[in-house]
Amino acid sequence: MPEKFDVVVVGAGPAGTACALTCARNGLNVLLIERGEYPGAKNVMGGVLYRQQMEDLIPEFWMEAPLERPVIEQRFWMMDKESVISFGYKGLEWAAPPYNNFTVLRAQFDQWFAKKAVEAGALLINETVVTECIVENGKVVGVRTDRPDGEIYADVVVLADGVNSLLSKQLGFHKEFRPDEVALTVMEVINLPKEKINDRFNLEDNQGCTIEIFGDSTKGNLGTAFLYTNKESLNIGVGTTLSSMIKAKLKPYELLDYLKNHPMVKPLIAGGESAEYLAHLIPEGGFRSVPKVAGNGVVVIGDAAQLVNAIHREGSNMAMHSGLLAAEAVIEAKNRGDFSESSLNSYREALYNSFIIKDLEKYKDAAHTFEKYPQYFKEYVPMMNQAASKFFTVDGTPKRDKQKQIIKNMTSEKGTLRVLQDLYRAWKAVK
């Protein structure tokens, strides 16, 4: 007699754990399946955890969760080969509760979060791969695992199996992703004493800084780099769309080493000791790549549903919120005793009415625009650096003449019309 649960959740990342936690709190019989040795063993992110969606699940989680530093400063760099244009925001309101976001190390954080789901009553089994969904009469009725006699039945299967989501592909919810729908990102954790981090980034204990780096950080390819401060380490990483990586024939780890040796970056990480190297895909197809998210007896959440806002580097918060919305839909479905697609579509409706899909919809053309027109990263970042250098170098030229010269340089290279077209196109993609 095979075992049957109300809900089987595949994947103990932020999405799956949020869903399992919420279902278990509401009295459902929940099994959470993780393929890694422990939750977090397979999970990677740059490192920013947003407070709001986490607090919706666990009020005042910062009192007990394993966090690194609350982020009080966010910097943005437009970097050329030997220069950088920098802007950002630092505010002490982010240094006190309720905070805005935190840097975290996922292997620790995910274990803690999954423990919360277990404490709420969910059953967690690690080291178990779900090999396929069991489909009977057009309805998902359970999962098959790689354990002996590993068939498990459930009213609802929640697919939180991450960016590669082989399971939602198996169900035909989406085709194989194209190389321009995913970003290949590599990062290193570099240990550095707390005092050095505080000095170099102008921080005090329990204050963190994030830097997003555009331009030469990816050698002008579509992507970004980042440098985040943990308590006693830095996360430094870089990624581009897989299609850009292929087109430019880039080796991702060489790009990472290029970044680490960049004269604008090198002094910040100098003397550090590499502690871990990680590679991962980020689903960056946006709105147009979101697959079908609800079917008969099944819902899809988090990275598996491509819920990432690459422009604002939001992902884990969207994962958690989609997990919460899916759980609410499953609880309603349980009350109705109806787990059909039309019943579970209340998750789809909630998702599409939430900030998640609204934000993805806002930027639906961004990835495509910047992929198709590479000049923004390749040409405009260096151009702006040259303009800034010219404008701020005091050489006796009157400022008005400098301005004219800068504008002339930009338009003579590309033509006034091209520049205006480029500006309009970029504005349209992010407006």
Add this chain to the structure above:
Amino acid sequence: MSTKNIEEKQYLLRFKCDTKSHLTVLDHDICMTQCPDKICTIFCPAEVYKWEGTRMQVGYEGCHECGSCRIGCPYQNIKWEYPKGGHGIVFRLA
């Protein structure tokens, strides 16, 4: 020290290797005759794929399980599965 190359980076990691590969090149002839770039040998972040003259060597033991090779192979010539439960890469930090 901060790492300087892929060998040093991979050395930082813990792997619990399965005895069987979770990555399979379906047809080595396609790599040989149709794929001059052998692009997987370039973009794979763990240098899992190495071309050895007539066939593709797959060092699955060092795989990060990112999925890039499955999506990026121009000929859909790579069968990609997860390693057996509890096996493969074990991230300890981020």
